[in-house]
Amino acid sequence: MAAEWEDDSSLLAVLLDVSPTGLAHLAAIPGLGLQSLLEQLLTFLNAFTLLSDANRLAVFTAGAGGCQLAFCSPSCQPAPLMAAAGGHVAADPWPPSAAILSGLQRVVQQAAAAAEVAGVQPGAAAAAAAAAAAHGGGGSCQLSSALSRVLCFIHSMQRRAAAAQGSLLGGSGGGAPPAAERLQPARLLCLTAAPDVPSQYIGVMNAIFSAQRSGILIDACQLGAGHSSFLQQAAYLTGGTYLKPARPQALTQYLNSVFAADARSRRYLRLPGTARVDFRASCFCHKRPIDLGFVCSACLSIFCQQLPACTTCGTEFGAGDKK
């Protein structure tokens, strides 16, 4: 087991949906407002940093305007900031709660301001948000781009930590194995209340596959009314956990008992699984989730109706209606 990371610490990236649609759905949940969500999330983040001194944390918010980094552990600071601090990597001071809270509030206020500009009131009924989603997701979160951004961030953090550790081991003269093989385990926790935006199907699936390939777990906590097929598939494919809390107002208990566990401890713990995963694909032509469809034999594109030629790769299906 030489290739394993030497302790149980992990890198956790949290992706919080603060898009107007997401906020509207959040406000519709009884007993859980945005303020309460942030407070409960904060206790979870505190608990996570408490568990191990090598645990690293990054919090992203995904809004209609894009994905923003609200907080990250000092050891995760982007390179230019590190250089400004004299290249000195300090141990993460504990607790980070004050910094997280100010970062989150800043971003959420921006999001709320953006929502007012867009004309969607945070207190509006879910119907208005659903209508916005139907208009091609103008007010919803760009899940695909946010996932890609967070995955890129995790990837660069893992590389940097491995390089730092490699140089440390090399410096002490030990015959250590190449450090590139030993990456700190990472997970991504998506917190959202909004339903899927089918038009993002391809992008989201590509992000999920890249997470699966680089061994990053995607955990998902769907707070809203319906299930999220995208996040169910993401958790299923990457070995993460998908949870739709029965009582969202007691969020902190769900977070602490399910999502605080690192990948190795999860092997031994009984965690809520998903009985049925909605594997339905969205068609490439109308972005609608479909049960049965037509698949291009050349490029595997999916369509909800029979076409004379594939719109993706241009292959002609001329012989299709021969009796």
Added chain:
Amino acid sequence: MSSHQANSLVAFVTGLTGGQLEQLFVQPYCVVAILRSLQPLSRHVLLRFTATSGSISAALVSSWARAEGDSKLGAALAELQKLHLLAQVAQGGQAAWAVNASFQAQLRHAICSGLLTEQDSGALPPAAALPSAAELNAYARQQWDGLLLYLVGGSSQPPGPPPELRGAAPVDIPSLLARAGLMLKDEYTLTQSISQSGFQFLLADLYSQLWSAVRQYLADLQAAAGEAGGAGTAGADLAVAVNFLLRLGLQAGRPMCYSRLAESERVIAAHMAHLGLLMPLPAGGEVWLHPTRMAAVLAGGGRAGEAAAAAEDGFVIVESNFRVYAYTTSAVQAAILRVFVRCDALLPNLFVGTITRDSAVAALEAGITADQIVGFLRQHAHPRVAAKTPIVPAVVADQVRLWQQELRRLRSNAATLYGRFEGPALYASAAEHAQRLGALLYRDDERQVLAVQSAFHDAMRVHIKTQKAALGL
């Protein structure tokens, strides 16, 4: 627990027994440190207990594990029970697990509102008063080198406490070193001089040095607590001291205001400032204590501690002709090098010496091992040579090890020689018996002679007598 923690503050804490451990559970930083020292699964179990009323039925707890994790969960629960964090209680006729109430309260507080206590939240000294990293290092080095210099006998007085904290009682460094077994007191002259383990202490890395001094400091407090019957203020002193040291680690680099510390914390704060872990700096009518690099080394424990110590600038160059060049102005470093290097020339900033057979053997006979010598040279290597492999030329390292083996070629044992046995059967039986006892040093089957450790003479005599009777000789 991973191996690098075997020799650390946290291992000391978790090694404490019942009553003393209970007193730690009301100290916030101790709670965090204890939590982090546990197995991952134990931590998650505790986390699930945080938001409960205090007890959960045993059936529910055992349902947390999957089938393949049952034994792991059992081990985690046993670990928690051993540390008095969980206890088995009966609740309404059913078995249940109850979490230690004060531990739960501290953990809940830490999770909900963080560790910053009211007294140190927000307040920081004016930025202009903050010392640079070099000043901090210089202060830590001055205090610690003073202690080392006193240890090697280079100065007759231990380093004094910082002038800013004159009012507080300083650490009694001479008796601390004596109790740690690093110095021995001469009965007649009443002067102290360095002991064999003191020499080993000198060559150890900074973390090991620091840890053995602090461990002795804590052991003294623990002994005081033992005398006071485990309860009362003495026991609380230990808990406060441990909490303070752990806090240094968790709030790395954060200065604290001396006058706003609790009464009991001021004592240990002044002591740690005396040892060089904290640098006092007066600003705005208050005295602030700024943690130095040594505090980070201590807090980091073995692995992180070595990394922090390695950042120290090296100064030693060893050539393959056994010449040693050490670019240092420190009297302590020169004194340490003199333990195993013959000094040829001493320039203002350079120590030139040679590792000779005499100098090395003298050090080896004083109880230092070859690995410690080579380790010291490697650890303090000048940056120019630190990049090369091997850092210490193989010929030098091998020769020091050969000299050590040379010393071990002959070994003396008090022995008894047995000869002129009455017959080969008696000889064979006696030899076999000696072998069984593990006391056989030499046997010559042709001449029927045995050498056995003297300590076993009585056992041998009894055996030979009974054998003689049995064989009818």
